[in-house]
Amino acid sequence: MLIYNTAQLDNRLIRQDAEDAVDAGMIAPETAERINAAHPYSLYSPNIFVCIGLMLATMLVVLLAAGLIFLLMVDGALRSIEVFFIVWGILAYGALESWMATHRHYRSGVDDGLEWMSVLMIGISLVSLMENQSPVLLFALLSVLGSWFTVRTSNPGIALGTWCCGVMLVVNLAIWYLPGARYALPFLIMAVAGTGYFQFTRMQRQFRFRHYELALSVFRLAALATFYLAGNYFAVHHAGRELLGMEGSPPLPWLFWTLSLLLPPAYIWMGLRKKDRIPLAMGLILIAAAVFTVRAYHAVLPLEAAMALGGIGLIAVSYIVHQYLKTPKRGFTTQAMNTRSFGAEQLEGLIVAETMQHAPQPAETTRFGGGSSGGGGAGGEY
Amino acid sequence: MRPTFIRQLADEGLLSQTERLRLEAQQGSRLFSLHWELKTLLYLGVLLLSGGLGTLIYKNIDTIGHQAILAVIGLLCSACFWYANKHKAPFTWQKAESPNAWWDYVVLLGCLLFISFITYLQGQYEVFGYRLGSATFIPMVVLFVSAYYFDHLGVLSLAITNFAAWLGIAITPMHILTNNPFGLENRLINTALIAGGVLTLAGYASTHFRKKAHFSFTYYNFDVHIFCIGALSGMFFADGLLLLYTPALIAALMFYYLLGIRLRSFYFLLVTVVYGYIGAGYLVIFTLVQGWESLEMGVVYLSILYLIASSIFMAKLLIHLNRKLKSDAHL
Numbered sequence: 087m088l089i090y091n092t093a094q095l096d097n098r099l100i101r102q103d104a105e106d107a108v109d110a111g112m113i114a115p116e117t118a119e120r121i122n123a124a125h126p127y128s129l130y131s132p133n134i135f136v137c138i139g140l141m142l143a144t145m146l147v148v149l150l151a152a153g154l155i156f157l158l159m160v161d162g163a164l165r166s167i168e169v170f171f172i173v174w175g176i177l178a179y180g181a182l183e184s185w186m187a188t189h190r191h192y193r194s195g196v197d198d199g200l201e202w203m204s205v206l207m208i209g210i211s212l213v214s215l216m217e218n219q220s221p222v223l224l225f226a227l228l229s230v231l232g233s234w235f236t237v238r239t240s241n242p243g244i245a246l247g248t249w250c251c252g253v254m255l256v257v258n259l260a261i262w263y264l265p266g267a268r269y270a271l272p273f274l275i276m277a278v279a280g281t282g283y284f285q286f287t288r289m290q291r292q293f294r295f296r297h298y299e300l301a302l303s304v305f306r307l308a309a310l311a312t313f314y315l316a317g318n319y320f321a322v323h324h325a326g327r328e329l330l331g332m333e334g335s336p337p338l339p340w341l342f343w344t345l346s347l348l349l350p351p352a353y354i355w356m357g358l359r360k361k362d363r364i365p366l367a368m369g370l371i372l373i374a375a376a377v378f379t380v381r382a383y384h385a386v387l388p389l390e391a392a393m394a395l396g397g398i399g400l401i402a403v404s405y406i407v408h409q410y411l412k413t414p415k416r417g418f419t420t421q422a423m424n425t426r427s428f429g430a431e432q433l434e435g436l437i438v439a440e441t442m443q444h445a446p447q448p449a450e451t452t453r454f455g456g457g458s459s460g461g462g463g464a465g466g467e468y
Numbered sequence: 469m470r471p472t473f474i475r476q477l478a479d480e481g482l483l484s485q486t487e488r489l490r491l492e493a494q495q496g497s498r499l500f501s502l503h504w505e506l507k508t509l510l511y512l513g514v515l516l517l518s519g520g521l522g523t524l525i526y527k528n529i530d531t532i533g534h535q536a537i538l539a540v541i542g543l544l545c546s547a548c549f550w551y552a553n554k555h556k557a558p559f560t561w562q563k564a565e566s567p568n569a570w571w572d573y574v575v576l577l578g579c580l581l582f583i584s585f586i587t588y589l590q591g592q593y594e595v596f597g598y599r600l601g602s603a604t605f606i607p608m609v610v611l612f613v614s615a616y617y618f619d620h621l622g623v624l625s626l627a628i629t630n631f632a633a634w635l636g637i638a639i640t641p642m643h644i645l646t647n648n649p650f651g652l653e654n655r656l657i658n659t660a661l662i663a664g665g666v667l668t669l670a671g672y673a674s675t676h677f678r679k680k681a682h683f684s685f686t687y688y689n690f691d692v693h694i695f696c697i698g699a700l701s702g703m704f705f706a707d708g709l710l711l712l713y714t715p716a717l718i719a720a721l722m723f724y725y726l727l728g729i730r731l732r733s734f735y736f737l738l739v740t741v742v743y744g745y746i747g748a749g750y751l752v753i754f755t756l757v758q759g760w761e762s763l764e765m766g767v768v769y770l771s772i773l774y775l776i777a778s779s780i781f782m783a784k785l786l787i788h789l790n791r792k793l794k795s796d797a798h799l
Contacts, residue, residue, distance in 0.1 A: 135737075401514065
């Protein structure tokens with residue numbers, strides 16, 4: 087189903103697994119060398135920087151080529167600009183298929199660029215073509231388009247877009263065709279997301295979906311987030327008002343409040359129990375969502391006091407866990423594992439510099455006309 | 469390793485029996501690392517605490533006693549530094565391993581609190597007078613000293629952005645283009661070039677004298693962007709100075725190209741290629757636009773054709789450079 091050479095992708099996975107096994111001291115380095123020799127990997131997948139460069143270049147070429155033709159036939163193209171871009175999207179897809187048939191690339195940037203150009207040009211044209219027509223048809227078409235691209239390329243970004251279109255399709259189907267949608271909608275979405283989550287989890291464990299690992303992880307994260315949002319008081323309240331024209335607070339407020347507050351810890355618990363990073367990460371993110379939900383209705387504390395207390399709380403939790411796990415317990419450790427990532431420390435430094443700037447900007451430096459403030463530092467306002 | 473692969477490799481005779489058994493036994497008993505989760509929690513905690521305390525001070529400056537606030541911040545800050553100092557590895561000019569992620573963030577928090585402390589002193593009591601830039605100069609010095617003393621890349625990055633702020637420009641990734649009105653003030657362009665030059669020297673000195681050589685990447689990384697963006701802005705905005713800023717850009721690109729080759733860091737090669745592409749594209753289109761009288765719409769077509777051809781060339785160049793470095797992905 088993939089446009090890539092799956093035998094080569096298998097070799098890639100075997101080599102990665104062997105490398106991990108060497109790092110973990112499970113097999114001898116010589117064994118890994120023999121495995122590498124027996125399983126050659128010859129697809130072109132350069133490092134991330136080349137990949138970004140090639141992706142930019144590819145997108146630029148497609149856009150500029152479309153722009154050039156557009157200029158040459160400006161009268162005709164203006165009259166049916168959507169069709170013009172759909173044709174170019176299909177051309178880009180054709181280019182992708184023929185490129186993959188003749189070149190041995192995998193995630194080289196060229197394929198990513200062509201995928202994105204194709205799916206975006208077709209998708210955006212469809213949206214503007216069907217602006218005033220049935221949203222059900224629009225989301226159905228977008229879901230089909232996204233699913234096709236996901237199956238062919240297993241691109242995680244496109245997978246995320248596909249999930250969103252699928253959820254919107256369910257929402258619109260319910261609004262248009264389901265009597266009593268206003269009461270059933272949250273539960274319907276929760277049912278879809280829950281089923282989706284367990285389905286994707288099962289698929290991820292199966293060997294035959296090994297090349298969709300990343301896309302499936304994205305699907306699972308998205309399903310967990312959708313499940314939470316469908317039960318979140320704030321989301322239900324606002325979606326009810328915007329989509330269904332419901333007045334006042336939603337029915338069964340106690341249920342939605344319980345879900346808003348209890349789901350994130352439940353996800354974290356699930357993640358820790360199953361040693362599964364995906365519910366764990368989603369649970370941590372959703373803690374913030376739960377805090378915002380509470381703050382949207384009840385301002386318990388002024389923001390800055392809440393921030394300071396929250397900060398102390400987070401630091402305390404982290405300290406306790408670090409102390410508890412000084413020696414690994416119950417299969418958990420705080421040591422970094424599989425740190426073959428490039429320059430994670432450098433990246434961390436950049437993020438710190440970006441978000442924690444305390445550079446105060448006193449009056450005398452403003453005459454330089456520049457400088458920066460941000461991050462909400464103590465001195466930022468002086 | 470996936471069970472299917474273990475079986476396949478064993479069948480192919482690539483795994484010995486013991487290795488196979490060991491790998492199969494490993495399946496159930498994997499250690500699960502909470503490293504990045506805890507690190508993120510700590511990062512958010514420090515971000516929230518320092519931001520919250522800062523705002524708290526700012527809003528309540530008239531109601532809480534100044535001494536009380538100063539005392540609390542001072543205490544917290546000394547506690548952080550005391551803890552950090554107690555658990556730090558002995559000082560060395562080489563790379564010192566940090567004890568753990570927790571320690572890293574204690575250092576960071578201590579530095580941030582110290583800056584709040586200084587800023588507060590300055591804002592309330594004007595301890596350091598009104599000498600030019602003193603309010604940014606002192607935090608900068610503290611940050612640089614802490615970065616070297618504790619061997620902390622995050623603090624070093626903060627120090628570098630503070631250094632640029634002291635000169636009057638913003639060089640953090642998100643603010644480098646939005647917060648610097650390069651088009652309005654030519655002086656900023658020159659400031660950017662000077663800041664870039666100084667940071668290059670610092671990076672070069674780090675490796676040359678082997679004093680915290682692993683810091684050099686951070687210096688170079690901030691520098692290459694601020695210098696190239698400064699030079700490009702000079703080409704775009706400073707009327708009639710094209711001949712001055714173009715050589716500056718070319719010199720920087722040459723330097724970083726050679727640096728990238730020497731460090732085997734593809735990142736710098738990519739950055740050079742991208743800035744070079746922007747600069748060259750500007751020069752070509754600028755020249756074409758000069759011929760608008762005779763060419764008219766031809767200018768637009770020629771520009772687009774140039775851009776298409778040069779993008780393909782850029783792609784080929786990147787692939788070629790990548791082969792040259794044999795797919796090194798480290799920074």
